[in-house]
Amino acid sequence: MRVFIDGKETEFPGGATYRDLIKSYSVLGVSVGGRTLSLNARPEPGAQAHALTYFDEEGRRIYERTLQFVLLAAAHRVIPGRRVRIEHSFGEALFIRLPKTTVTRQLVAKIEQEMRSIVERDLPIPLTESSKAEANRYFEETNQGDKLRLLRYRNFEKFRFYELCGLKEYFYGEMAPSTGYVRVFQLRMYLPGLLMRTPHAKDPTRVAPFRDLPKLMKTFGETGRWNGILGCENAADINEMIERRSFREFIRVNEALHERSIERIADEFLKSGARVILIAGPSSSGKTTFAHRLQIALKVLGLRPMKLSLDDYYRDRKDIPLGEDGRPDLERLDTLDVPLLDEHLVKLLQGEAVEAPIFDFPKGMRSDRTQTLRAAADQPIVIEGIHGLNDQLTESVPRELKFKIYISALTMLNLDDHNRIRTTDARLLRRIVRDYQFRGTSPEETMAMWPSVRRGEESYIFPFQEEADAMFNSALAYELPIMKKYVYPVLQAVKPESPHYTLARRLVKFLNYIRTADVEDEIPINSILREFIGGSCFYREQD
The missing domain is CATH 3.10.20 (Ubiquitin-like (UB roll))
Incomplete structure (x- = not known):
């Protein structure tokens, strides 16, 4: 054969x-x-x-899942019976908490030593099938209440277990056949937990260099604390709120927290003495809605913000270099007429009028028309776009006149302690819903573009995130039960022969554990989520 x-x-x-x-x-x-x-x-x-x-997205995910299982098996031996919670990415690493366990360098070293022992023995990772009842018994015997609660929402009677060192686990995707495949890693104490560092994306034979991200970590920490206060760490918490009919109040609290954060950022800008507000973040973070809401918060403080659209400074489409996929690479900085933007900003800050361009998107070129803009001495200029944190965009503007804001949907909700919901997957769901509803783009087209979008983020956004003066987490802990109604049917429609079937099935698998909530009337018309599901007050025609 x-x-x-x-x-x-x-x-x-x-x-x-x-x-x-x-x-x-x-x-x-x-x-x-x-x-x-x-x-x-x-x-x-x-x-x-x-x-x-490891150079393939799916390959990296297999590596990460397998390495997580090795970590769990090692922790099971070093600190048996203790809780381990895999929380979120941290550059090219994963942040892991050990609740109610004192984390020390010695403990982290012991866990890493046990991991290396497991890897060196190249132990097989068999996959076995059991019934849902058998899985429930195992999780009850091993005091894994998070998994017991989650399994209530699983509609399938068959259950797949991976086994290693006497430990049974389930993961949403394939694993390497044995532990010898994940030899490149390193643990590092990073209070209040530890980091599991993974291979370098461009050279998987070595561990990725450590880059501290204190501002990002602080933002994750604030969200985690609020989720803890609200009793919302895992998917089962959300599902039980829906069952108890307390989900509407949960939505109100989530939105109030967003409003409070936006008001705080407006206050910080006012105190900074800056003139230019630069808002940047990865795709589907809700940058446009955030910019609108921030302008309202600034008006409440007595300011008169003026928005300058980066979209109007695009170069003609014919002049934009092509990316790896043969399409114009719209993620590059030089797709914008940076010298013209820089010149206009300098003039606006000095009270001069400028003739700002207007980009004709249907024609893919700059229009013959312009718009006259002038900023008063006390008028903030708001600029929103993926390159906002890169100083090359505003090279002639002194740093003290710039207030940089990084926005991203930093999901902190897990399925259970060992299966996290990736921030990138949550953002992709947002984009699939928005593109399908309002741009006539099929889910498969959106998934086909996603690798190019992600490459742009890695090159042009994430390297600058720690330069932000403020960070805003646009994730809403309640959004998945709302989004499921829109995205689940179109993902299920992706055929097995599609090159995007694996991605669609992976998204469907974790959505299987999320209950749908039909409470959209509770979502405010200025919510970040409205940018994706529709009904936003910021997209209505002007009367």
Whole structure:
């Protein structure tokens, strides 16, 4: 029998697995059609497979899941019975808390030593199937109440367990076949928990360099504290609020916290003495709605903010370099006429009038028309766009006149203690809903563009986030039960033969555990979420 791996024909005997055919430990899984398969899977005759490495998104996810399982197995041996909570990404690392356990350098070193022992032995990670009842018994016996509560919302009777060192776990995706595949890692104490550092994205043979992100960590910490106060750490907490009919109040509190944060940022700007407000963040963070709400908060303080649209400073589409996908790369800084923007800002700050361009998006070029703009001496200028934190955008404006704001949807809600909901996945759901409803873009088209969007974020946004004077977390702990109604049916419609099937199924899998809440009448018309589901007061036609 024959199979094709990255176009190369390979003969294989009956009963062989992909692991039998691919001996390299740098290959973590395979992609066949739209599906991601474990190396333990058996090839079908004539299959066209792509070997997944750490350079592939799905390969990195396999590596991370496997490494998480190794960490959990090591912690189970070093601190048996203690709670371990995998919380969020931290650059090229994961932040992990050990609630009610005193974290010391010695403890972190012991866990890392045990992890390395598990990896060196190259232990198999078998996948077994059990019933939901059997899974419930296991989680009850091992005091994993978070998983017991979550399983109430699982509609399937069959359950898949991965096993390692006497520990059973479930993860939402494939794993490496054995522990020897995840040799590159390092633990680091980072109070109030620890960091599990992962391979460098461009050189997976070494651990990614450590980069401290204190402002981002503070923002995550504030959100985590509020979630703890509100009793909302895992998906089951949200589902139980819906059942108790207390979800409407939860929405009100979430929105009040957003409003309080925006007012605080407006106060900080007023005290700073700056003139230019620069708002930047990754895709689907809600930058536009945030900018509108911030301007209202500034008006309450007696200011008269003026918005300058970066979209109008785009160069003609024909002059924009192409990206890896052959399309114009709209994420680059030089897609904007930076010299003209810089010149206009300098003049506006000195009270001069400028003739600002108007970009004609249907034609993909600058219009012949312009708009006259002038800023008073006490008038803040608000600029929103992905390059806002990059000083090259506003090179001639002194730093003390700039107030930089970083906004992102930093999701802190987990499915359970060991299965986090990624911030990037939550933002992708927002974008799928918005693009499908208001831009006529299918979910598959949005998913096809997503890798290019993510590359732009890694290059042009994340390197500058710690330069922000303020950070705003636009995630709403209540949003997934609202979004599910819009996104779940269109994700389920993605066919198995689609190249985006694995991504669609991964999103569907975690949404399976989220209950739908039909309470949209409770969501304010100025909510960040309205930017994606519709009904925002900021997008209505002017009377």
